[in-house]
Amino acid sequence: MNGITGRMGYRQHLLRSILPIRDQGGITLADGSKLTVEPILVGRNEDKLRELAQKHRVEHYSTDLDSLIDDPSIDIIFDASMTSLRYDTLSKAIAAGKHIFTEKPTAENLDDAVDLARQAKAKGITAGVVHDKxxxxxxxxxxxxxxxxxxxxxxxxxxxxxxxxxxxxxxxxxxxxxxxxxxxxxxxxxxxxxxxxxxxxxxxxxxxxxxxxxxxxxxxxxxxxxxxxxxxxxxxxxxxxxxxxxxxxxxxxxxxxxxxxxxxxxxxxxxxxxxxxxxxxxxxxxxxxxxxxxxxxxxxxxxxxxxxxxxxxxxxxxxxxxxxNGFKLQWEDFLADVAAGREHKYGLLSAARGVxxxxxxxxxxxxxxxxxxxxxxx
CATH class of the missing domain: 3.30.360.10 (Dihydrodipicolinate Reductase; domain 2)
Structure with a gap:
């Protein structure tokens, strides 16, 4: 979870979405099985990350996003960092075969936003963009x-x-x-x-x-x-x-x-x-x-x-x-789509139209x- 020390990343995505999903034992899939989540907190300030991890019983945190993107044990990269950094972050994650869930705008310009949608489609990953409202x-x-x-x-x-x-x-x-x-x-x-x-x-x-x-x-x-x-x-x-x-x-x-x-x-x-x-x-x-x-x-x-x-x-x-909570509900939909290997209904092409x-x-x-x-x- 990149950019988790920011207001939106912390309050809505960690505190009101992923932690409740974790604490409720995950989500129930269509076949009755359970999908659970284990967050890894990512940001630039290690002291803040350590404080949040201790406060919310999160085992893992890091300031090295690139190493996490390359880690084969990680399934999803979530991004709530600065818009100016988002295209590079999401491009690296898609290239590594990670599913992505991201805040918007997905890029600073339309060409990059459309390119992200093309990359995700070519790679066959599940991509979701926050449409919380x-x-x-x-x-x-x-x-x-x-x-x-x-x-x-x-x-x-x-x-x-x-x-x-x-x-x-x-x-x-x-x-x-x-x-x-x-x-x-x-x-x-x-x-x-x-x-x-x-x-x-x-x-x-x-x-x-x-x-x-x-x-x-x-x-x-x-x-x-x-x-x-x-x-x-x-x-x-x-x-x-x-x-x-x-x-x-x-x-x-x-x-x-x-x-x-x-x-x-x-x-x-x-x-x-x-x-x-x-x-x-x-x-x-x-x-x-x-x-x-x-x-x-x-x-x-x-x-x-x-x-x-x-x-x-x-x-x-x-x-x-x-x-x-609207953010939590979309997270649950997205996680179910990842487990099923299907496209998320609010994806990168919709985000490109927003840009x-x-x-x-x-x-x-x-x-x-x-x-x-x-x-x-x-």
Whole structure:
């Protein structure tokens, strides 16, 4: 598990995914057998690795990633390190015949992202890319509504994501300073459009065009040492996407992403789908819906205060199942695919489309125009 001392690698992948899978005795496969996991912690700081290993009863840790990639007793290489290092890490792992599971973006540019997909296909390994949001309870419920035909013909999707990230001068920032330096791989567009691509694909359909505007709302921030620095990366991205459903229907999606916005909604990210037969709003956990027969008939009158509570007119969508941590659920799916020797449904080609959307989003913002999204083939 490379990059495990980072926030996401530690909290979501080690603490909330692999360790619970280990402690529950592994996962049960289709034939009734058990597949167990034994993590090896990898990073640059040996002291941090030793501390984590002792704290969580992990036997093995190392600062030598290359030797582990070459170790024939290791089956899977997971990567959550810096994006700038990911292409080389994954290429070495694929060449060594390892199955790979990785955070995104999978590469800094589209050519490298597509090349990784080609390498994995040629080698015949199982490759998975973190698509955690599709496993979140709110989006699982939203996808179920789509599958059940609740919306009728889908018309549009609107998304709101973000929160206020403190500048770091008076209150410590909640995100690392590299997020706001373009040279270090920072960028709201680069970070989040990879997510939005698989969310839009996984819930509605393929993204056909992108129109994007970016901004660096906070030009000066303070780093981990308390020193001011110029924020050169965009901290907000406002995107409009044209989609196509599997049935060929056009859908307009609009998603705002910002680290310079204060939250006035139920969750840090929310998506609303509107269709001819109904609408639904989903966050990380909750999903509420309103069908056509229960849709009220508001009348615009700016001279009178609104007396009806629009939020109370929606019904919560039940889970109807126990929904575990989204990262853990995808890990379990991926491990089952490795054991079965089959392709993971969220692989490197899907990740390449995310890299492509981010690059075209930045290009669209720079050129102030709508861009078509070419289809990627291997």
């Amino acid at each position: 599709l496993y979140l309870p709110g989006l699982v419920k939203l996808r179920r509504l789509v599958d059940e035909g609740f919306f009728g013909r889908i018309l549009s999707l609107r998304g709101e994501f973000g929160y206020w990230v403190f500048e770091g001068d008076i209150q410590e920032a909640q995100r690392p300073s590299w997020n706001y330096r373009l040279a270090d791989g920072g960028s709201m567009t680069t970070d989040m459009y990879c997510h939005w691509n698989y969310v839009l694909e996984g819930i509605i359909g393929q993204v056909k065009t992108v129109t994007s505007t970016t901004a660096t709302h906070i030009p000066t921030r303070w780093d981990e040492q308390g020193e001011p620095y110029e924020a050169t990366a965009d901290d907000a991205a406002y995107g409009i996407f044209e989609l196509e459903t599997p049935e060929g229907d056009p859908v307009i999606a609009q998603i705002n992403s910002s680290w310079a916005v204060r939250v006035y909604r139920d969750e840090l990210v929310e998506f609303q789908i509107d269709g001819t037969h109904g609408s639904a709003v989903a966050g990380l956990n909750k999903c509420v819906a309103q069908q056509r027969a229960h849709t009220p008939k508001p009348v615009w009158n700016p001279d009178l205060p609104v007396t009806e509570s629009f939020r109370d007119q929606w019904l919560e969508v039940p889970a109807n199942a126990d929904l575990d 492509q959307l981010a690059a075209l989003g930045l290009q669209s913002a720079s050129e102030r125009r709508t861009l078509d999204i070419p289809e990627i083939t291997l």
